[in-house]
Amino acid sequence: MSIELGDVENIAHLARLDLTGKEKEEAASSMSNILNLIDQMQSVNTDDVAPLAHAFDTAQRLREDKVTETDQRDELQKIAPEAEDGLFLVPKVIE
């Protein structure tokens, strides 16, 4: 399987990455090599095998639906790039 520059651009956009021309070329080549490694999986027939998402196939633990966390908003926003009046600031989204 080989990855073309167009594929790289599409994937980079999905991943919200902005790659330079040189980075795109490098990505196309290294991703092609990685996909060749990955494609070794296709050598085994797995039609009757159930996927294993998690090593122990366990169910999510449930807890009672009650408030356990305290309000730490100010503490958590101290490390934000930009916050004001309890809000995270980002570039304008709606004109």
Added chain:
Amino acid sequence: MIELGLAALSRALADGEFSSVELTQAYLQQIAQENSDLNAYVTVCEELALSQARAADEARSQGNAGPLTGIPIAHKDLFCTQGIRTACGSKMLDNFIAPYNATVVENFIKAGSVTLGKTNMDEFAMGSSNETSFYGPVKNPWDRSLVPGGSSGGSAAAVAARLCAGATATDTGGSIRQPASFTGITGLKPTYGRVSRWGMVAFASSLDQAGTMTQSAEDAAMMLNVMAGLDLKDSTSSDTAAEDYTKDLDKPLAGLKIGIPTQHFSEGLNADVEKCIREAIAEFEKLGATVKEVSLDNSHLSVSAYYVIAPAEASANLSRYDGVRYGYRCKDPVNLEDMYKRTRSEGFGTEVKRRIMVGTYALSAGYYDAYYIKAQKIRRLIKNDFQKAFEEVDVIMGPTSPHTAFAIGSKNDDPVTMYLEDIYTIAVNLAGLPGMSIPAGLVNGLPVGLQIVGKDFAEAQLLNVAHKFQQATDWHEKSPVK
């Protein structure tokens, strides 16, 4: 005193041979002398360490000391530490100071341990050589032109160079065991879910597991006693009861059944490394164990399946780095999309971007079944192989790595070459099993690691097996420190 292992230090502190303050000062002095070259620590917490050491000595004088009280340790720089930067080897988190402690960190604080600092690592734990760190490569204390392995290279080098009594680390595909092997120390990756992941910067959530880097198995058992247990803050934390991991250390090994996977002694394994491993296994036979061959039929597919599953999970986990709530944000974004894209492109290094790209591709429409579901099916086959083998044997042994430590810069041309570094360790993470690497010999003056893999939650048995070997041999006492 710093040449002693954690267990010996614990006894010396209890006997009043020296104080925690004296011990902490000795480590800080050694760090000041060695770290600028080794680059094992990215942050040294001198003031905090000394105040914790004073508190530990005070607690001891009042009769309130436990086994880890006053023991100076280091944390891999992906465990969140309140008030101390947690950078995870990345420019993205270069300014990140967590407002809370990881459960693992909190457990060591409760045990009275001293935090010397945070150790260097591959960026977001993605690497096998510690060369992808934003803070530069760590050097191997045995030969400073070589890598210490990765991703927990800083923790491994810190223990090997006697810059701490023990260190925490994490292992997603071999990140504890391979650096332990390259630096001649004892590395333990517990069963998935044995140690809480809460407060650990996530890489691949179904594979990540925290563990220990120490001089010996006894040291590891003492650290695991502090780390293991159910944590309701981590939904995948296991409710299987934690044990006293030191209790079985001295059990005789008579009757132990060791499985040797044919696939781990095939093409690609360095002949001198193989000789060390076979001699180590012969030593176990002398201790009363029996050895038989087992087959892990699908182990050759473990790297392939891993490089779908781990990047897929990483691409989802790392989507949180968007420049909004914490971490790096690009300068003067013109709009939201520009902010996301430039923040992520400027904040992440090459290998991290590469894995996000691979993961995004594997999860994208049209490829999900062919890659992601296929990899999960292979994951089941790999787990089945281990389950079948464990019907016949108690533990599985083989080399941790096909060779000894390699030169800095020698494997950076093709990422696949680096990915194949973890060929013997990755399957263990896919199956969720506990694994160790212990020193088993030297080849041309460089350490060789023996990997020991156990059944689910059989950490006490693994540590027993490793400890008995270390009672009979002295490979774990070999040190690069003159």
